[in-house]
Amino acid sequence: MAAELHVALVAADREVWSGQATLVVARTTSGDIGVMPGHQPLLGVLESGPVTIRTSEGGTVVAAVHGGFISFADDKLSLLAEVAELSDEIDVQRAEQELERAKAEDDAEARRRADVRLRAATAAR
């Protein structure tokens, strides 16, 4: 049996990505965690950060996730986030501007968000 897990990356108002994958790496509050098929059932709180999904076709999907949960059982993995964007949806220029502005205004929240977006966008390249 080909080991695969079914991944659903879901934002509050839409399904961002879903498909078969061999490995998912996400950042939980207690550190990065990699999930492969056959992992123990898991439910964790996610930090803001990039999520990397290695698809069965050999490709890589990177998404910026701002808070949320990871839940895994029966080779079905769901990533729940209030806001999630795929790396190719991210406008790098705008994210850079946001980062500049956040730095100038000393807005830690916005700065982290912009930072995560940029990291996800550059990781995909």
Add this chain to the structure above:
Amino acid sequence: MGAQLRVYKRRIRSVTATKKITKAMEMIAASRVVKAQRKVAASTPYATELTRAVTAVAGGSNTKHPLTTEPENPTRAAVLLLTSDRGLAGAFNSNAIKAAERLTAKLEAEGKEVVSYIVGRRGVAHYNFRERKIAESFTGFTDEPSYADAKKVAAPLIEAIETETAEGGVDELHIVYTEFVSMMTQTAIGARLLPLSLEEVAEEAKPGKGEILPLFDFEPSAEDVLDALLPRYVESRIYNALLQSAASKHAATRRAMKSATDNAGELIETLTRLANQARQAEITQEISEIVGGASALADATAGSD
């Protein structure tokens, strides 16, 4: 043209204009229902997954959490009422308000103090007119609510439930909204969001599949996960309720505008009949005047001979 006929013609013109407007509103509402329904469908995966996760934590661990345990004797309850900003939707708002009033009465009969939170100008106006106290109100987004709006609504509610009752917090959280059953049926319902009754959540999460939830490994710990999960759960439930309420409002508007258009059509028909009658009467009168005049003339000429 006779005076009577002119009056009828004028009324027909004005009713035709009204009919055009209501017809346009009907069509706009119809397209918005579809859009709103699509949004409800798009938000479903998140809600289902979240419900599954909540069930898993609450069922898979023995954690006691303020949001899942029932207080021994609840004294204060928050009621969130979802209405719309604009009217012209038949009985949509009054049904929701009536449902909220029933729930309030029931809670008060149980000896609980009720704190009202209201979404939508219609509900706010209703409460203000009766000089009832509103803890907090939210307006301006009921036609197309976004997740950020739901967060805005949820924030004070979550804060209130996390505060001790003695310090002005609440023990229970109820929500009254209009459930979108179908294009023709929308029902106003009141439901308790918190404290969570796990049986209910479990039932929703498993639509007859009877799957057994596995034993989860919690990261970092069951309490922390539950802490983070429950506010999100409340937000997503409120978001869902807002979306359903919006879809119901558009459906109600469509129906109200359809019957207004139909009524206008009927009115035009009746008025046209009356106008025809008036015209006919006018013609008859003119003919009899001419005939009368002619025969009077004929009599006069005959007499002079």
